[in-house]
Every structure is written in structure tokens, then in C-alpha cells.
Amino acid sequence: MVLSGFGRGLSLTRRIAKRLPSEAPVVELDVTDEEQLAGLAGRVLEHVDGLDGVLHAIGFAPESVLGGKPFVEAAWSEVGTALQVSTWSLASLTRAALPLFGERASVVGLDFDASVAWPSYDWMGVAKAGLASTARYLARDLGPRGVRVNLVAAGPLRTMAAKSIPGFSQFEDVWDGRAPLGWSVHDTTPAAQACVALLSDWFPATTGEIVHVDGGVHAVGV
Numbered sequence: 001m002v003l004s005g006f007g008r009g010l011s012l013t014r015r016i017a018k019r020l021p022s023e024a025p026v027v028e029l030d031v032t033d034e035e036q037l038a039g040l041a042g043r044v045l046e047h048v049d050g051l052d053g054v055l056h057a058i059g060f061a062p063e064s065v066l067g068g069k070p071f072v073e074a075a076w077s078e079v080g081t082a083l084q085v086s087t088w089s090l091a092s093l094t095r096a097a098l099p100l101f102g103e104r105a106s107v108v109g110l111d112f113d114a115s116v117a118w119p120s121y122d123w124m125g126v127a128k129a130g131l132a133s134t135a136r137y138l139a140r141d142l143g144p145r146g147v148r149v150n151l152v153a154a155g156p157l158r159t160m161a162a163k164s165i166p167g168f169s170q171f172e173d174v175w176d177g178r179a180p181l182g183w184s185v186h187d188t189t190p191a192a193q194a195c196v197a198l199l200s201d202w203f204p205a206t207t208g209e210i211v212h213v214d215g216g217v218h219a220v221g222v
């Protein structure tokens with residue numbers, strides 16, 4: 001396993017890498033940096049012979065497009081950043097990793113249900129809708145090369161990124177009231193397990209899919 005980290009989070013990723021049962025190498029990757037993307041395969045090959053898959057757990061949107069101002073007033077420069085980092089990067093990261101894949105590989109991305117408009121989620125919701133579409137096009141084009149591309153649509157989890165979403169507690173209220181299986185915003189294990197399952201050989205005929213790991217909220221009305 002090779003981990004990637006970015007900016008100020010890089011040192012945190014390095015600390016976490018040391019705590020794993022066997023320490024994982026960490027490479028720097030800023031998905032807005034074309035040079036880093038182009039050099040990614042070479043830097044990964046310094047540590048491993050190739051990859052069986054990639055987990056895309058990357059998202060960012062400037063505060064102003066996360067409920068900071070009215071949705072309709074968002075500036076393209078900020079929307080563009082959200083889309084570049086959160087949506088386009090699924091394609092750019094997959095492209096960068098392609099030379100590392102063997103006959104079969106699995107790409108998994110983390111999604112949040114974008115079928116409705118949520119409070120504050122705003123342009124990140126648009127980015128996630130685009131992420132789902134990007135995953136389907138990648139699945140179409142890369143299937144013949146043996147690459148599966150799937151998303152895990154997780155319920156709300158109290159991560160670093162979640163802290164930057166104003167009104168995040170409103171998501172918690174929705175999940176508290178509606179999840180048939182119940183939901184804990186502190187328990188990242190169900191989403192992680194789904195990612196591992198999709199990365200494994202246990203979904204050999206599944207691609208372009210969105211697996212909901214949300215306690216069942218997507219399936220019920222009120």
C-alpha cells in the first residue's frame with residue numbers, strides 16, 4: 001500500500017502511515033499540480049512494483065461555495081477549484097495510475113448522495129453529481145482494460161473536511177431520524193469496509209456503480 005498526502009495534511013498522513021501494522025510509504029500528491037500527477041507513477045514505483053487499485057478520497061471546496069454566500073452568487077474561480085479537486089481529479093488520478101495497473105484493477109471513489117439539494121453542501125453537491133458521472137464514463141472507457149470504477153456514497157462522517165461544511169449538524173439530524181439501520185457520524189468503518197470490498201476481487205463484474213453506505217437513508221422517504 002502506498003499513501004498519498006497533500007499540503008499541510010502531508011505530515012498527518014506520514015504520522016498515520018507509521019501507525020499501520022506495517023508502515024506504508026507516503027508520496028506527495030496535489031491533484032491541481034500537473035507535474036506531480038505526471039510524475040506519480042514513477043514515484044509510486046520507487047516503493048512497489050505496481051498497483052491493484054486506487055482509492056480516491058479527495059474533496060475540497062472553498063468556504064464561499066459551501067453555503068458561504070447564496071448558491072447563485074458563486075464565482076467560477078471558486079466553483080472551478082471545487083470541481084478540479086473533487087471531480088476532475090477522479091479522472092486525472094486514474095490516468096496517472098493507469099501505467100501501474102496490471103490486467104485487472106479497481107478504482108474506488110468516495111461520494112455523497114447528490115440526487116437532491118442539501119443545506120450548505122451547494123457546489124460540493126454539484127461536484128459530487130459530476131463525480132458520479134465521471135465514474136460512469138471512466139467505467140465505460142476503462143472496462144475493456146480490466147479497470148473497474150465504482151463509488152461508495154457514505155452517510156455523513158465527522159472528518160476534517162466535514163468540519164468545514166457549515167450546518168453539518170443538519171445532516172446528522174436527517175440521518176438520526178431516517179436511517180433504518182441507524183448511523184454514527186463517528187464510525188468510519190462501514191464506509192472503509194465497502195471501499196476495501198470494492199477494491200478486492202469480490203466485485204469482479206461490478207463497474208460504474210454507486211454503493212450506498214448510509215444506513216439505508218437513500219432508500220426511504222421521511
Ligand SMILES: NC(=O)c1ccc[n+]([C@@H]2O[C@H](COP(=O)([O-])OP(=O)(O)OC[C@H]3O[C@@H](n4cnc5c(N)ncnc54)[C@H](O)[C@@H]3O)[C@@H](O)[C@H]2O)c1
Nearest residue numbers: 006009030031057058059110111112154156157159160161
Ligand atoms: N465526511 C463526510 O461526511 C463524507 C461523506 C461522504 C463522502 N465523503 C467524501 O470522502 C472523501 C474524503 O473526505 P473526508 O470527509 O474523509 O475528509 P478529509 O479532510 O479527511 O479528506 C479530504 C482529503 O482531500 C485531500 N485533498 C484536498 N485537496 C487536495 C488536493 N489538491 N490534492 C490532493 N488531495 C487533496 C486532503 O488532503 C484530504 O486528505 C471526500 O471525497 C469527501 O467528499 C465525505
